[in-house]
Amino acid sequence: MPSFDFKQVDVFSSVPLKGNPLAVVIAADGVSDDRMAAFANWTNLSETIFLLRPAAPQADYRVRIFTPRGELPFAGHPTLGACAVWLASGGQPRGDTIIQECAAGLITLRRDGSGVAFAAPPLVRSGAVETELLPRIAAGLGLGLGDILDAQWVDNGPGWLAVLLASRRQVLALRPDPAALGDLKVGVIAPWDPTVDGTEAQFEVRAFVPGLGIPEDPVTGSLNAGVAQWLIGSGRALDAYVASQGTALGRAGRVHVRKSGPDIWIGGEVVTCIEGKVTL
Incomplete structure (x- = not known):
């Protein structure tokens, strides 16, 4: 069975074990959908992500985001974790910002001091709760x-x-x-x-x-x-x-x-x- 580089990072904290953990499988293009879902279920973290080559020409990388029970189109702490790991793994953005592709579309990120930040995507539902x-x-x-x-x-x-x-x-x-x-x-x-x-x-x-x-x-x-x-x-x-x-x-x-x-x-x-x- 193939092996992949792997990291578990803590997001929204500079102190290990004080943020939100995230499992990251790097260069995971060879992993099937079923194996992605099974691995996310096994890690039992709130999210496990898989870094992939982009499909959209303007994107720097693509990410798929899984909870223990299914796939999400977008999530925030996986987006920051994905970007940080991609950069640490040698990723070079094409421009001043970093473009992540996910199921929700293209997300813009940037370096933010010692961290990273993403531009909040538009709301698909807003207004008062019924x-x-x-x-x-x-x-x-x-x-x-x-x-x-x-x-x-x-x-x-x-x-x-x-x-x-x-x-x-x-x-x-x-x-x-x-x-x-x-x-x-x-x-x-x-x-x-x-x-x-x-x-x-x-x-x-x-x-x-x-x-x-x-x-x-x-x-x-x-x-x-x-x-x-x-x-x-x-x-x-x-x-x-x-x-x-x-x-x-x-x-x-x-x-x-x-x-x-x-x-x-x-x-x-x-x-x-x-x-x-x-x-x-």
């Missing part, structure tokens, strides 16, 4: 309806909706019911209070995706990309802020958000934890 869905969301999160200040669809491919709460304390206290949430992909966000929480970040985020076999995702680029468009667009956030995620899981993820012209960039650092060969 009123009749709110009781199910509240029950699934263990909240009263009055605790939800606002709820919006922020779907850029995976299916996200986001719920706004009043305080970081409320977000960290959540103990959701996976059965009640079912196949919903729910992000929860609240502002930090500088006098209580400090100034290292401005928002706290949690992401619940029990339908994908992931009760809680540690740090989530796609969710933060959708939430950033909502928060900045509604005036709830400044054009640049930091989101904290993973606190409830013992992680210390930091997502750097910056609006530049028409684009909102979602960035973070990536550190390698494991590298070697994998036989598939």
Whole structure:
């Protein structure tokens, strides 16, 4: 059986074991769809990706993204991890930016200090969450309806909706019911209070995706990309802020958000934890 270069990296953290892990199989063009899915199921990480030669002429590389239960058209922390690994493996972008091809289309990335950042893709679904869905969301999160200040669809491919709460304390206290949430992909966000929480970040985020076999995702680029468009667009956030995620899981993820012209960039650092060969 063929062997492939392999890395497991931690995304949205400069400190190993404090971000969101990602399995990366490099130059994986010879791996079948079934083997990709089986390997992702075996790693049991929130996502496993396969770096491939691009099909689109303007792309620098292509990526396929798998959860333990299926393939995703786009996801944020795999996008940053893929870019960092591609660059570290000798990838040379054709221009000033890096173009990733995935099932959702072409994603633009750039180096961002010691990390990388991607331009938030357009939302495929936006607007207020339907009123009749709110009781199910509240029950699934263990909240009263009055605790939800606002709820919006922020779907850029995976299916996200986001719920706004009043305080970081409320977000960290959540103990959701996976059965009640079912196949919903729910992000929860609240502002930090500088006098209580400090100034290292401005928002706290949690992401619940029990339908994908992931009760809680540690740090989530796609969710933060959708939430950033909502928060900045509604005036709830400044054009640049930091989101904290993973606190409830013992992680210390930091997502750097910056609006530049028409684009909102979602960035973070990536550190390698494991590298070697994998036989598939």
